[in-house]
Amino acid sequence: MEANAHRIRALAQWLSGDPDRAADLAQSALERTYARWGRIQSGDPMAYVRKALLNQQRDWWRRRQHRPEWPTAEVPDVRSGEDHAASHAQRDVMLAALGRLTRRERQVLVLRYYADLSDAQIAAEIGVAVGTVKSTSARGLRKMRVLLGSAGAPVPADW
Structure with a gap:
């Protein structure tokens, strides 16, 4: 799972549109995965994490009336050497x-x-x-x- 942590966080970022919300989503999904690791390790753990991310995001949308959010913080996964702006x-x-x-x-x-x-x-x-x-x-x-x-x-x- 550690090797996929960046992908999990980035997927959460794309789903939520907010870096802080993405961190919370990724953390919750990984907690759910860890709690059920014995059942899922023989299958496809990333599929389980993706499903957990989707469910967490869906639950968040249901709990809160959705308003468009405009992210303002910089996304930290930009590679060096690129035009950051x-x-x-x-x-x-x-x-x-x-x-x-x-x-x-x-x-x-x-x-x-x-x-x-x-x-x-x-x-x-x-x-x-x-x-x-x-x-x-x-x-x-x-x-x-x-x-x-x-x-x-x-x-x-x-x-």
């Missing part, structure tokens, strides 16, 4: 656009493009049909193209 600006635009999507659209796009899961895996992770994943993805991508285009940000070719 451009990296942060691009990430801020992407996080802001993701923040304007519905909860499900955001989950589907993050799991597809960040966690690199297939439609079937995403459907199993969030508990919906594969067709729902495909339609939600199409809607979310359409919105992202509009949001990123209006922000003047370059839209990735595969979006």
Whole structure:
């Protein structure tokens, strides 16, 4: 699990859009994983952690009436040698656009493009049909193209 700690934290960041909330999400997911380690270590622990992250985020959204959040802190995972200002600006635009999507659209796009899961895996992770994943993805991508285009940000070719 230690080798995947950075990926877990980054996935939590993309799901929540807030570095502090991401730290809480990752911590809670790892606590749940640790408590059930005997049952899950022979399977795919990362799948369990992803599911725990999704459940934690979903529970948080349900407890709190969702308002768009605009992250303001710098994301610490920028590699040296890159243009930090451009990296942060691009990430801020992407996080802001993701923040304007519905909860499900955001989950589907993050799991597809960040966690690199297939439609079937995403459907199993969030508990919906594969067709729902495909339609939600199409809607979310359409919105992202509009949001990123209006922000003047370059839209990735595969979006």
